Amino acid sequence: MKKIVVLCMSVLLIVLGGCSQSSKSTVSGKSKIEYPTKPIEVIVPFAPGGSTDIGARIIEKYLPKYLPKAQIVIVNKPGGSGTIAISEVFNAKPDGYKLGLSTHRAIATQPLYGKTKYSYDSFQPIAKVFGNQQIMVVKGDAPWKTFEEWVDYMKKNPGKFTFGVAGGIGSGSHLPMAELDMIAGLKAKPVPFEGTPPAITGILGxxxxxxxxxPSDAKALIDSGELRALFNAGSTPVPYFPEVPLLKDKGYDIVYDSNTSLIAPKNVPQEIVTMLQKAVKKTMEDPEVIKEFEKANLQVQYDTAEDVQDELSKENAKTKVVLKELKLIK
Structure with missing residues (x-):
């Protein structure tokens, strides 16, 4: 009998000791996960030199300041309107060592075509980091100096105007023009390119x-007169090109912003997600980071994971309607 009592007391002491240790760990707030212990890959679904890539490299430079021991490696994987890169993030081991930095459209729109295994809600958002508008540009010596002159030409010359689409048909750089085409009765011809720099080369050539x-991708060339902006498909004016007219101010209810967020695969341990979120927030609030983004003509627009998921959901629903109207999906 005494042996049984002693045994029970021993078990009780072990349990209480474990609870005490657990409590101390919780109270102390010490991390149970050592992270990172190896390089973190950030997959960018566009070619080097574009705005997403430039923003990624600024974050690569400063994030280790707020995530000690972190080594960020940017990996560019263009193609498939962003689906190649996003699919790699989707299929990655959920350990926090492979992330994606992508426009919302590559995540929210492409699944609507039924060719991806992922959907708009298949990821763990970390945070929104920056945003941008979208503008139509032509060569600086093009005959159209105003939006009205350009529309008039399009109506009189159906099918003659060609425009570069960075990311392919149905991508974010195609939809604003495709919707305008439909509403205004225009017949422009889209030409796919793998990224923004090749599309710009296509115009200049x-x-x-x-x-x-x-606009950040075209600012230097617009300033030099080599390119001219005809309209802004965003929801707000471009800070450094306020004179470029919004489509909604020209009577067309068309709004396409280009927001970029950091995402992770689903089921990454919450402790790692929290570490990343805190580090990204501090990074995007850093005055030096803000200065570098402004120098690159990019607009810091930090938002939480919850806000990112809400934007992805709304963009998916809106784009589904547009793509059906354009007969790009059933």
């Missing part, structure tokens, strides 16, 4: 007459 781009 005379292979296409225009392209819908993020």
């Amino acid at each position: 005379g292979h296409v007459q225009g392209a819908v781009l993020q």
Whole structure:
């Protein structure tokens, strides 16, 4: 009998000791996970030199300041309108060592075509980091100096205007023009390119007459007169090009912003997610980071994981309607 009592007391002491240790660990707030212990890959679904890539490299430079021992490696994987890169993030081991930095459209729109294994809610958002508008640009010596002159030409010359599409048909750089085409009765011809820099080269080389781009990608060439902006498909004016007219101010209810967020595969341990979220928030609030983004003509727009998922959900629903109207999906 005494042996049984002693045994029970021993078990009780072990349990209480474990609870005490657990409590101490919780109270102390010490991390149970050592992270990171190896390089963190950040997959960018577009070619080097574009705005997403530039923003990624600024974050790569400063994030280790707030995530000690972190070594960030940017990996560019263009193609498939972003689906190649996003699919790699989707299929990655959920350990926090493979993340994606992508426009919302590559996550929210492409699944609507039924060719991806992922959906708009298949990821763990970390945070939104920056945003941008989208503008139509043409060569600086093009005959159209205003939006009205360009629309008039399009109506009188159906099918003659060609425009570069960075990311392919149905991508974010195609939809604003495709919807305008439909509403205004225009017949422009989209020409796919793998990324923004090749699309710009296509305009300058005379292979296409225009392209819908993020203004940061075209600023230097617009400032030099080599390119001209005809309209802004975003929800707000471009800070450094306020004179470029919004489509909604021209009577067309068309709004396409280009927001970029850091995402992870689903089921990454919450402790790692929290570490990343805190580090990213501090990074995007860093005055030096803000200065570098401004220098790159990018607009810091930090938002929480919850806000990112809400934006992805709304963009998916809105784009589904548009793509059906355009007969790009059933």
